[in-house]
Amino acid sequence: MKYTPSRSSLLLAPALAWLTALMVVPCALVLALAFFRRGTYGGIEYTFTLENFGLVFDPLYAGIFLNSARIAGTATLIAVIIGYAAAYAIAAAPRRLQPVLLFFAVLPFWSNYLIRTYAWIVLLNREGLVTQLLRWFGYTGEPPSMLYTEGAVIAGLVYNYLPFVILACYAPLSRLNPELAEASRDLGASAVTTFRRVILPLTVPGIAAGAVFVFVLSIGNFVTPALLGGGRFQMIGNLVYDQFLTANDWPFGAALAMALIAIMLLVLMAQALLADRAAGRAAEAGGDADG
């Protein structure tokens, strides 16, 4: 069949229109907003300024950025370790069991994010399930304060985004030709060396994809820090939310949002670069085994 670019590109039109109207235009508006001044009584004063961006680098706000990156980074690290292990176990399970295990891994996704996060409040609050469980085991002291801590925020983020990591890591792990690991063993490598030198390098693209997902979604998250972190300024998401809806400083909120988007883009670009480099070996890793 002959390829007719004009006709088939028509199929792209609805998606493009949708993205332009609901993604590109609003982003451009927010970007424009960031260059204006805040009105004295809220609202916007349409005079050009770079002040808002300058304010982003104010130690107070830069500190929140760093704090967000640290929390998101910790959540990412934990999610990758747990998720990779789970994906490895699923890929090693009998073929017919794998879809079932994957289904259970992503099952929490089918419920609402907010409800899942509220469930953690039920678990972690001072008289929550965890405390009761401790009591049941004979613990009599003060109930531990788990809710409204950084740990609770990290736990919530890990829990919510773990399925992404499992799915992202499962893909390259399940495609990996099992004879590669056997070949490594055959050539004298221990199981640990085989993992370090053969399995891990060949599944890095999956890890990177999963990690970026968790990091990008975590660093901009505001529901989890708001509910599990006790609503204090812990992460940028809350800060942006607050600028728009509480402080009524839209231009500064917009500048913060743009800075956040810039960070995300940088992370995504780094990942794309890594994936590009690994594309060749990932394609080969499937092997040409016909057995």
Add this chain to the structure above:
Amino acid sequence: MSEPRTLLQIDHVSKNFGRVTAVDGISLDIRENEFFALLGPSGCGKTTLLRMLAGFETPNDGRILLDGRDIARTPPNKRPVNLMFQSYALFPHMTVRANVSYGLEMEHLPAAEIRARVDAILTTTELVPFADRKPEQLSGGQKQRVALARALVKRPRLLLLDEPLGALDKKLRGAMQLELKRLQHEVGITFVIVTHDQEESLVMADRMAVLKDGKLLQCDTPHAVYEHPADRFVADFIGVMNFVPGKAMAGGVMAANGARITGKVPATLSPGAAAVASVRPERVRLFPEAQAANRISGTVEALAYQGLDLQLHVRTPLSPKPFLVRVTADAADRRPVSAGDTVELGWDAADVRIFKD
């Protein structure tokens, strides 16, 4: 030549997966420096046996002695045995050189020695120009040589090859068969090759074992297996064979049409038992001389010209299938036959093999 020494002794080895018995009490001796082939149809247990030799499967029963030491339970990274995988299993993220060095790095050898040994094997396998390439940049034949180099550089006591030529096209396969034999000679390592291709094992092996349903049917030189197959299955599996079904009788087999095929009847066959007489197509002569022990006339159904020789399909009353006859090209030129001709076939009693049916 010195007395052949036994390198590997497979002693009553069995392996079952659940209720399926993949290898059923096989005993085999493999000698130092020989090119040994494990041959059989798919599902015969040859790959399972090979994986037990490599250490990826543990036998349920029996011993595997390498140089007299039982290695049946030794993990794959602790035995002086290397396997060349059917898929080659080259590490896609490493260059050819890194792939070949990998096994020596695992032995923690000095860098200079690794380099020297890798260089030497890359030269032997003519891979020097490709040393810095990744596997994806290699052709099938080059990948195969890398897989071979990667295993050989370890200087194993035993090299196992799982269908090493399966992924290559026919012409390349022929060249690689000879290449493998040459290499084996050069490095002086015992090769055990698994194949389902009987032609391949005839060409390459010093000795071969024919397996079926997890059992060993015959173990001998290709010549002995071809000329004196142990049973009907082996006779049919190796090469091409004409079969005449009938009943055993003194001095031969009585065919269904009452004709008698003269040949040596094995002692295990009692007269009247279902038996099959067989003869190779190249042992059957067209227009035989009067004293040929076995004669039959038939109609030429088809001719297949194969360059070196001509294959005739001759319909005879002896068997439901047409008789296959191979005639050399110059014999065919001297006395041409064409489809529809009635021809006389004959063969000697010494060329007849009789089996239980």
